[in-house]
Amino acid sequence: MAGDLVVGMLYNLLLPLLLLTASSFRYNGLSVVYFLFLLTLPLMPNPSLVTMKGKTGEFLRQLSYTSLTFLTLQCFMQIPFAYIPPHVSGHWEDVLYHLGIIRFSSVDAGNVVRLLAPDVGLLFSSLFVMRLCKKRLRTVPQVTLHENGVPPSDPEEVETSETDSEGGSETEGSSFDSSDETTVPVQSAPPQFVQKLIVFAAGLRLLLAAIMNTAGKVVVTLLLGLAGITLPSLTSGVYFGVFLGLVWWWVFSRSISLLLFSSLCVMMAIFSGGHLLALYLYQLPLSQQLVPPEDVYARLFGMTGVVRTNGSDPHVLGLHPHVSWPDFINPLVLLLLYYTLVALLHKWAHITEDTVDDEECDSPVESPEAPPSFSRVIYISGDKQELLSSTDDETYLTEEKQTEGEKWEKTVRRT
Numbered sequence: 001m002a003g004d005l006v007v008g009m010l011y012n013l014l015l016p017l018l019l020l021t022a023s024s025f026r027y028n029g030l031s032v033v034y035f036l037f038l039l040t041l042p043l044m045p046n047p048s049l050v051t052m053k054g055k056t057g058e059f060l061r062q063l064s065y066t067s068l069t070f071l072t073l074q075c076f077m078q079i080p081f082a083y084i085p086p087h088v089s090g091h092w093e094d095v096l097y098h099l100g101i102i103r104f105s106s107v108d109a110g111n112v113v114r115l116l117a118p119d120v121g122l123l124f125s126s127l128f129v130m131r132l133c134k135k136r137l138r139t140v141p142q143v144t145l146h147e148n149g150v151p152p153s154d155p156e157e158v159e160t161s162e163t164d165s166e167g168g169s170e171t172e173g174s175s176f177d178s179s180d181e182t183t184v185p186v187q188s189a190p191p192q193f194v195q196k197l198i199v200f201a202a203g204l205r206l207l208l209a210a211i212m213n214t215a216g217k218v219v220v221t222l223l224l225g226l227a228g229i230t231l232p233s234l235t236s237g238v239y240f241g242v243f244l245g246l247v248w249w250w251v252f253s254r255s256i257s258l259l260l261f262s263s264l265c266v267m268m269a270i271f272s273g274g275h276l277l278a279l280y281l282y283q284l285p286l287s288q289q290l291v292p293p294e295d296v297y298a299r300l301f302g303m304t305g306v307v308r309t310n311g312s313d314p315h316v317l318g319l320h321p322h323v324s325w326p327d328f329i330n331p332l333v334l335l336l337l338y339y340t341l342v343a344l345l346h347k348w349a350h351i352t353e354d355t356v357d358d359e360e361c362d363s364p365v366e367s368p369e370a371p372p373s374f375s376r377v378i379y380i381s382g383d384k385q386e387l388l389s390s391t392d393d394e395t396y397l398t399e400e401k402q403t404e405g406e407k408w409e410k411t412v413r414r415t
Helices: 002-025 030-042 055-076 078-083 091-099 109-135 154-165 170-175 192-230 234-251 258-284 286-292 296-300 324-357 357-362 390-413
Strands: 142-145 181-185 307-309 317-319
Touching: 002 030, 002 109, 002 192, 002 317, 030 258, 055 078, 055 109, 055 234, 091 286, 109 324, 142 170, 192 234, 192 258, 192 324, 234 258, 258 286, 286 307
Parallel strands: none
Antiparallel strands: 142 181, 307 317
């Protein structure tokens, strides 16, 4: 329990914050890759003994390999930069600048640290998270105890005692079975501060799970409305339009099937992820050179430039003078909406696997390893009876046929 909570906090809270910080420290082609990792993170399953050998472990390894490659590339490119002067490199240095490879000799020490900190931080943090996840999710060592709670002695002593008692107590020896032995896990108690933190995290996890189970649709609807009014534009009008449609549909006492709502969540997750990626790409210097922030089309589609680079000193980051607080809040609300939508879809998919497991075992046609589909997703708050009506009818018909067959067999036996 404690290991799962620690792993969940590291993977679901610490790693997204680190990726978001690394994406905010610099704005070039290398940071776009880290932002794509940030958007891919909620799509991966939570760490476990199985997933650490599969998709989740591969994701953490790819993150560490990518950060190591970027760090090595930036350090290695300083060798040709030392022998090639800037006036000789020409436009190639501008291309490398937009990709993220910068000549450190023309940058002050503070900006060098800012440019290298994301790669170094993500390299060590991803290795730390991966190692700690494997350590906390490792199977607990167990000690075999006899019925009286005394551990067995050395194997040599056990063998000698068994050979001595073979002649006279064969019947007694046969009466001891493996049922008389119990296994007790060996665990070391964590410090008191860690225990309090684990208790707090467990309570917060139960609270969030209860909110998502009982009011998941309401949370998504409120986040859609908040994303629509934070920074008005054509793109935010999509969120506000979906919000108004859901609210008016409920005002007229009409219910939304879970299949329709889950399909809507999938579309909104794709749209919000693309919106976040477009906002981040617009912060790059090349994007703002092609379409200035004062352009009417940029403001119409909600592409606000927050980060500004000076032409004379392109390595120094600044803020545009017209930036206000909605420009900072809007990407955070969109990121929260995206993570909430993906988390809800994951939860509904896991509920489907748990509830239809018995049905899949009974039917030999369906394979139990088939991935869950949204048409079989079951929501805890009341859509279960509606969505399982077709399966109930099928089981009722099969039971009715079986009862008619049994009655026919009984009549044949009596005659």
